[in-house]
Amino acid sequence: MDCQCCNKKPARIRICDVEENNIGEQINVCPDCFNLIKRYMFDITKPLMTTPDVIREVQGLLTAGETSLATLPEPGGITPVGKEPVPVCPDCGMSLSEFRARGRFGCPRDYEVFAEHLDPLFERIHDVQPARHQGHLPEKTAGEEVVQRRQTVADLRKRLDAAVAEENYELAARLRDQIAELEAQPKAEERS
Amino acid sequence: MNEAFENFPHILGEWLKGTGPDSDIVVSTRVRFARNVRGFPFTGRASDAQRSDVLKLCEDALKQVHLDRSVVTLELDKLPELKRDVLVERHLISRELASGEGPRGVTFGRGEMLSIMINEEDHLRLQWIKSGFDVDRAFHALCKVDRALEKTLPYATSDRYGYLTACPTNVGTGMRVSVMVHLPALTLKENIDQVFKAAQRMNHAVRGLYGEGTRAFGDMYQISNQTTLGRSEEQIVEAIKAIVPKILEFERQRRGQLYTEDRSFVEDKVLRSLALLRSARRLNVQEMMSHLSMLRLGVDLGIISDVPVRTLNELFILGQPSHLQESEGRVLPASERDTRRAELVRSRLAAGSN
Numbered sequence: 001m002d003c004q005c006c007n008k009k010p011a012r013i014r015i016c017d018v019e020e021n022n023i024g025e026q027i028n029v030c031p032d033c034f035n036l037i038k039r040y041m042f043d044i045t046k047p048l049m050t051t052p053d054v055i056r057e058v059q060g061l062l063t064a065g066e067t068s069l070a071t072l073p074e075p076g077g078i079t080p081v082g083k084e085p086v087p088v089c090p091d092c093g094m095s096l097s098e099f100r101a102r103g104r105f106g107c108p109r110d111y112e113v114f115a116e117h118l119d120p121l122f123e124r125i126h127d128v129q130p131a132r133h134q135g136h137l138p139e140k141t142a143g144e145e146v147v148q149r150r151q152t153v154a155d156l157r158k159r160l161d162a163a164v165a166e167e168n169y170e171l172a173a174r175l176r177d178q179i180a181e182l183e184a185q186p187k188a189e190e191r192s
Numbered sequence: 193m194n195e196a197f198e199n200f201p202h203i204l205g206e207w208l209k210g211t212g213p214d215s216d217i218v219v220s221t222r223v224r225f226a227r228n229v230r231g232f233p234f235t236g237r238a239s240d241a242q243r244s245d246v247l248k249l250c251e252d253a254l255k256q257v258h259l260d261r262s263v264v265t266l267e268l269d270k271l272p273e274l275k276r277d278v279l280v281e282r283h284l285i286s287r288e289l290a291s292g293e294g295p296r297g298v299t300f301g302r303g304e305m306l307s308i309m310i311n312e313e314d315h316l317r318l319q320w321i322k323s324g325f326d327v328d329r330a331f332h333a334l335c336k337v338d339r340a341l342e343k344t345l346p347y348a349t350s351d352r353y354g355y356l357t358a359c360p361t362n363v364g365t366g367m368r369v370s371v372m373v374h375l376p377a378l379t380l381k382e383n384i385d386q387v388f389k390a391a392q393r394m395n396h397a398v399r400g401l402y403g404e405g406t407r408a409f410g411d412m413y414q415i416s417n418q419t420t421l422g423r424s425e426e427q428i429v430e431a432i433k434a435i436v437p438k439i440l441e442f443e444r445q446r447r448g449q450l451y452t453e454d455r456s457f458v459e460d461k462v463l464r465s466l467a468l469l470r471s472a473r474r475l476n477v478q479e480m481m482s483h484l485s486m487l488r489l490g491v492d493l494g495i496i497s498d499v500p501v502r503t504l505n506e507l508f509i510l511g512q513p514s515h516l517q518e519s520e521g522r523v524l525p526a527s528e529r530d531t532r533r534a535e536l537v538r539s540r541l542a543a544g545s546n
Binding site: 091092094103104105106107108111112115118121122125126127128129130131132133134135136137138139150 | 230231232237245249313342347348350352354355357359365395419421423425427
């Protein structure tokens, strides 16, 4: 049997869509087309499609030739190196291609780092245009001091460790007192 | 704190009481918000030390908002698997949180209406469950908790995308409304697919009893909004309030039809289920749930009068595998669970027991 995608090479792989307990249409393809189909299906920027729809898209790419095939992400959703700049989040180390493969962000900052790639994705997922938040937001400064205090304490701890390592006990004692003071603050607030 | 947990299998959540608007079809209404704490990676990318920091920050913030005197807080990494599974069957935590790793926890009120998961996919998942179809009350109750928390806990947000979440499907409001409905007539009449497709066209999903990817045992389904960005919380509430009544009307119409046109068929089904549940010596979960479903239908159609809906709702939960094992205090093999389940159902449905 010939591949139902390229209609040239012999079919070796059967794909079927499963929905709940029903098996949908079964399609036989060759290994080469299977690879392209896989790459198309796992591209997170594309809408979720049935196999027959994916095959139509891949057939379109096959007739269009080599250059359009290069736009497909590699299997597993990794964009070909050098084809596109790959932004990486400085906070959590997540790259755009890793985000695409996992479908999950690593940290809040990813939303800024990948900003220019997100609108089309959000517009599709949330079926809305423009992809802008419309609901409630807390005040910007809410809870800010909690974060600042936590970061300050973390910094002081690091300096304390360094001071102890250097056997600078005078500095270590001062740092220890500062940490104790900062950590006591929430309790003081509770009492008031 | 642990005392409350010891009582667990005996005190069931308020939301199971079988009251509230449209409780002939709607079991419960649940609203949840996904929230994350600024300055930390999302749970999936956080180290154990960071997860532990988040857990501590959230627990401290929860203490400050004085939710309720009877709040129970459990650290899940210190809890045995069986107890975690009980919480899942209770809808207090998700399967993901139960089977997750590292420091994580849950806080819930004694009535089990409020539950707050810490270090699930997002740092915080706040949810409020009400009995019946009661979106407004569930939404406002949860808003109160959220607004109190946001004063002490710095949430990760942006002006552009709202509440930032680990999964792009939750960004924006981070809000999901899920309405648990019992649709036996639509299932019997094979109209369920129509409901699925209509809901989907309006950006709402219909899922099984325990959420994503689970099957609809006992004709129980969850209807929920699929989109969270670009619409306000109020718009999400309004949308679900527009869609669910249409499904309820469809189900009621089919129930009426069954009763007027196929009376002996539906009576036969309901009364056979009652006889079976009152006699069976072994019941697996699926069997129990499908027959309980017929009983619930029978109560609504007036075919059965001596079984309260609350009993049926409770059996749906108490007959689940982990609840049975928890009340026995040990892990039971499947065959023994089936025997215990049949005993439980017989005793709760015995004539005159209610």
